[in-house]
Amino acid sequence: MLDRRLLCFTGKGGVGKSTMAAAAALLAVQHGKRVLVVEVDAKGALPALLGHAPVGYRPETVAPGVRAMAMDTEQSLREYLRLNLRVPVVGRIGPLARAFDFVATAAPGVKEILTIGKILWEVRAAIDGTADHDLVIVDAAATGHVVSQLGAPQSIRELADVGPLRSQTEWMIELLSDPAITELNVVTTPEEMPVAETIELVARVRSELSVPLGSVIVNRVLPELFTRADEAAFEAMRAPAASEWIAARAGAGTAEVLDGARLAVELRRARAEHLDALRAAVDLPLLYVPYQFTATPGLRMTTVIAEALGEELGL
Amino acid sequence: MSSDLDQLLAAKEIVVCCGSGGVGKTSVAAAIGLGAAARLGGRVLVLTVDPARRLATALGVGGLGNIERQVPPEVIQAATGAAPRGELWAAMLDTKQSWDQLVLRHAPDEIAAFRILENRLYTNLTARFVQSHDYIAMERLYELHSSGQWDLIVIDTPPSAHAIDFLDAPARMADFFGGRLLRLLTLPYRVGGTRGSRMLNAASKPFYSIADRLLGSRLLEEIAEFFLNFQAMYDGFVERAQAVERLLHDRRTTFAVITTLEAAPLNEAESFIAALVDRKLHLGALVLNKVLPAYFVAPDVINAAAHLSDDADAMGAGLAADASLGGAPLADAARNARVLRTVSESFHNFALVAAREAELRAELGRVPDVVATVPSAESDIGDVQGLAWIAGHLLSTR
Known part of the structure; x- marks a missing residue:
């Protein structure tokens, strides 16, 4: 995974794709890479997961070896115009912003191409060795939107017959399609909707895009509490005779403690069904990251998850 | 016996459910509808955007377009144990079909409508862009409300990059x-x-x-x-977008914010509450979903859990020694001790999470009058029975 130049992380909202992107960044740094992390839906969550305040469009160092930037399509457009078309943009920001908003809404794919274009620009610089990073990690759009984001170069090529945007799409598609360079990872949790969206997304990526898929990362996997024989013992303890005997020694509240363990067993069981469905439907490697009971989102949790991810990857 | 949420539902005609992805918004919206139909009566419609397949099937709207379907009263009775006082209907939001209907309604003639429907930019715009989902959901809500057929409409909002996007969709559309x-x-x-x-x-x-x-x-x-x-459709569109906007501000409309007690969804819920207040929209209820049971933070229970681990060996042996306590499954003292330690450890793990939830709840700033809590379900909510279970918690808590 870490030998690529572009790692994208997607997944249903709320499953922890930003956390996985941040953990992958830490892991890459541990293996000697210099990383640029790009947050696409600028909510400021990603730098916080590395213990840093939100960042802007200009990359900032957020952790040793990691720089981060928040995508801003208007800024990306200005940069593009300045570098490629030599359009003097300075001083015309107001009208340009409105015009941009309009065209971006009207013409499908424009916002997306500015996002993926900027990202691939940085990837190319990494390959050429002209950048301050070796690897670009993207906290990409959620499952519902990521296909139009990564597919933007293809859509633009179909829509625009001429113009610089079309000619730019060729090298973008080439980079995005190269399995030595690009990898799209899908983050999920062992729950019904995230799993359903993952299965659907993997199928869509395969049929609509040429982007190579990496792994499915299953986040928040609950521990298996009991073996079969242990569970039989546990069930016997919940029966009135035993539970009253235990309560007489451990005190009032014993029944609830046993209920709590029962809830943990049931939650794990419900999730196991979804994992089975995922395994049956998706033939990608699955990486399991345990549920974090002790840590709250932040650098500590990211560090723990990076460790778990590294183990799963055999690093 | 009526709770505050009963009162809110009795007074309103539209409940807009919002919150970030993964918090169980769709299930809660459906449960609110079910609870209202079962207890309050009237014709209740749940308009859902992207339900899990099992839930859609349970509601009878799997894979269909904009058609409202009634959930059979006997299905509700089987789930709640009582005949429903009213009717529960469900419908899915079909974005593409809704846009097409809108164009057909506002186009000056069929040829003009056809030209738009055939345009590939239109196809792209309506099928793929999240903003268009935001607007069409509100538009569809308006359409259903003005049909005069419903006493209460509960709408589940589309997943947006930012939960507040759809609030501004009508205004943005008019402006556009x-x-x-x-x-x-x-x-x-x-x-x-x-x-x-x-x-x-x-x-x-x-x-x-x-x-x-x-x-x-x-x-x-x-x-x-x-x-x-x-x-050509400009006037119709703008007028319509303004009417939708007015409907959101109408006294009969209320918003329910749904969240779990986790940091990220809660942050989003708080910014959503602020956005509602800012726009002078009616904030009716906050629903805390998938909350761990209160016993995880009860001192005597935490104490008992500690005992299980501290005295695991002695208790394990005791349970094995007395055959009347469990017999064969408990015959192995070492196994018993291991199970007791595991139970204790699992309890402490979940107690940590529960303590964090309690703290986050205590730190909640501005909240509406109605705050309802739904406990974490042992299994996924995928049928009407599950919805009835949620409804039972929603409508009986204060």
Whole structure:
């Protein structure tokens, strides 16, 4: 995974794709890479997961070896115009912003191409060795939107017959399609909707895009509490005779403690069904990251998850 | 026996459920509808955007377009144990179909409508863009409400990058179609049908030169043609978007914010509450979903859990020694001790999470009068029985 130049992380909202992107960044740094992390839906969550305040469009160092930037399509457009078309943009920001908003809404794919274009620009610089990073990690759009984001170069090529945007799409598609360079990872949790969206997304990526898929990362996997024989013992303890005997020694509240363990067993069981469905439907490697009971989102949790991810990857 | 949420539902005609992804918004919206239909009566419609397949099937709306379907009363009775006082209906939001209906309604004639429906920009715009989902959900809500067929409509909002996006969708849509830039873009195409660049004024010229160089003239023309066609529907659209906006502000409309007690969804819920207050929209209820049971933070229970681990060996042996306590499954003292330690450890793990939830709840700033809590379900909510279980918690807590 870490030998690529572009790692994208997607997944249903709320499953922890930003956390996985941040953990992958830490892991890459541990293996000697210099990383640029790009947050696409600028909510400021990603730098916080590395213990840093939100960042802007200009990359900032957020952790040793990691720089981060928040995508801003208007800024990306200005940069593009300045570098490629030599359009003097300075001083015309107001009208340009409105015009941009309009065209971006009207013409499908424009916002997306500015996002993926900027990202691939940085990837190319990494390959050429002209950048301050070796690897670009993207906290990409959620499952519902990521296909139009990564597919933007293809859509633009179909829509625009001429113009610089079309000619730019060729090298973008080439980079995005190269399995030595690009990898799209899908983050999920062992729950019904995230799993359903993952299965659907993997199928869509395969049929609509040429982007190579990496792994499915299953986040928040609950521990298996009991073996079969242990569970039989546990069930016997919940029966009135035993539970009253235990309560007489451990005190009032014993029944609830046993209920709590029962809830943990049931939650794990419900999730196991979804994992089975995922395994049956998706033939990608699955990486399991345990549920974090002790840590709250932040650098500590990211560090723990990076460790778990590294183990799963055999690093 | 009525709770505050009962009162809210009795007084309102529209409940808009919002919250970030993964918090169980769809299930809670459906449960609110079920609870209202079962207990309060009347004709209740749940309008859902992207339900899990099992839930859609349970509601009888799997894979269909904009058609309302009634959930059979006997299904509700089987789930709640009582005959429902009213009717529960469910419908899915079919974005593409809703847009097409909108175009057909507002286009001056069939040919104009056809030209728009066939335009590939239109197809792209309506099928793929999240903003268009936001608007069409609100539009569909308006349509259903003005049909006069429903006593209560509960709507589940589409997943957005930011939960508040859909609130501004009607205003943005009106602004968009009424905007200066729309006139700017279509101007050269309205003058004699040819591109008279000398007609361009100083303001639009730089825009054109950039857009032309960036997109190529054919795409630019196509965009303009699309909006030129759309302009025929301008008045209808703007009027409609304004009506939708008014409906959101109507006294009969309320918003329910749904969240779990986890940091990220809660942050989003708080910013959503702030946005509602800011826009003077009615914040009716906060639903805390998938909350761990309160016993995880009860001192005597935590104490008992500690005992299980501390005295695991002695208790394990005791349980094995007395056959009347469990017999064969408990015959192995070492196994018993291991199980007791595991139970204790698992309890402490979940107690940590529960303590964090309790703290986050205590730190909640501005909250509406109605705060309802739904405990974490042992299994996924995928049938009417599950919805009834949620409804039972929603409508009996204060």
